[in-house]
Amino acid sequence: MQIALAPMEGLVDEILRDVLTRVGGIDWCVTEFIRVSERRLLPVSTYQKLAPELFDGARTATGTPMRVQFLGSDPVCLGDNAAFAAELGAPVIDLNFGCPAKTVNKSRGGAVLLKEPELLHAIVREVRRSVPAAIPVTAKMRLGFDSPDGALDCARALAEGGAQQIVVHARTKVEGYKPPAHWEWVARVQEAVAVPVIANGEVWTLDDWRRCREVSGVDDVMLGRGLVARPDLARQIAAARAGETVVPMSWNELLPYLRDFWLQARGKLSPRYAPGRLKQWVGLLTRSYPEAVQLFEAIRRENDCSFIDHLLGVTYEAPLALA
Template identity: 50%
Template sequence: MRLLLAPMEGVVDHTMRELLTSLGGLDRCVTEFVRVSERLLPPRVFYRLCPELHNGGNTVSGVPVYLQLLGGQPGVLAENAARAAELGAPGIDLNFGCPARTVNKSDGGSIILRQPERVAAITAAVRAAVPAEVPVTVKTRLGYEHHEQFLEIVQGIAAAGATELTIHARTKRHGYRPPAYWEEIARAREVVDIPLIANGEIWSTDDALRCRQVSSCEDLMLGRGALCRPDLPRLVRAAHAGEDVPSLTWTQVLPLLMRYYELTLTHYDAAYVGNPIKQWLVYLRTYYPQAAVLFERIKRLRGAHDIGEGLSREIADHGSRPAAA
């Protein structure tokens, strides 16, 4: 079983990738999408979204990070894929799953699923443009408004030479509303031979094991569940092995919050440090009620120093210590 970290736009940047992969359990990450429209992008764009390129395409913990491209034109996507490979990306991922209206309006993401032949043409062009040893993976949904073309989409991607395919088990119309239709992924398993990775509504170890059974997929991609429970990959891997390991307590999560604060302060302007911390607390409160209390305490704070002091007080109150930088 392989466990992948989903490329969540505006949430899972290189700092979050570094933090989550340090906890173990993850086999691969995918960057936020690089938007490609009309031209070959300069190297600085790739390095900005994937600074792991300076580290052989891996996080500090050694987990490979595939670089994701989003766009609707085969030729220019192929050019940018080739550049990403030249810069050392260990793999290229294509985004046909993003449901955001602004993205779809600019001919990117899930809107392309309305034309299965375009999905296949883009995949084929990118596959032809990068060295054979560089994997080309695809992220898709079940369709746009409906899933009647789902198998056609999947077969086209496989025929175009994709290395593997991650399927978010909802259409664009479904957005992120539960449930996820894992059984539809099992239908794809019957018509293609490339590896399939199931994604969607995996919040717990029980969800993960049930998703593997229903979808007929060995491998899973974890998204929001891994933000709500940062040790979810490790717990899923243990459950798969029949082992019983304890979940992280709130006292153990607090040093991770401080480490995330430190990473964010190192890589971004201090004026914006508060937003990622508050955003992660919103996810964490799904599983840790203490996160909701802490969020209320710091939500009006703006200065990086004040937010750091707020985190330090919470750690002191719980008898923990910040993780080393």
């Protein structure tokens, strides 16, 4: 069984990937999508920004493997960029056919491509042709744009194009992130293709995971917002599947990770943006921790980084400027 950390654009960056994989239980993670919108090779700087782990063995600090995800609609351009990412050390190339964002879909990226199974096939086939055989090509899809009626055709197109694993977010684009997730469709997709299928969507707790596994019939799961809101969820699932006693992480146990996240954000982001990143994570933590509700109220209108340092009980030391 595999437990993966989902690629969430604007949320799970290298800082949060580092923190969450250190909590434990995650077998692999994926970058935020790298948008390929023109017929050109993206520069190395793009990977340095969105996939810095690529330059350190394509693993997080704790050794968790990281896949590189692309989003776009031009098969040749995606193939060329995938080949370059492979040269940089990407161990797996993942393709995004699930993003529901309107701005992404308007530029023919993400879930809107589920309207065109033939294009899905062409993209995966070209990427598969472009990268070395030893590097797997995988894909993430939703059940469709506005209906799941074409989900099986899309999954077959991906598998026949060369996708060696398919993550299924069990909702359509139109449904966005509104519950419920239709895990029964994950089972139908798995029946339709001969490659492994991973369930994704609406797994917030250990009980959700148990129900998802029962309904979908698949063992592998990708965790998104549920893992961000409950950072030890992957660890809980790993313990449960091993028959071990599950002891949820307390707020006091989480605090060192939260403080480290903040210090990393302080060091990598400008003072204008760092508070927003913290608020984003703490906002999701309010689903699992009453203490997070109090912290969120204290910082929601606060943009003074030094004051947030004080609230969290940390001391930030800015890096010395080069002479």
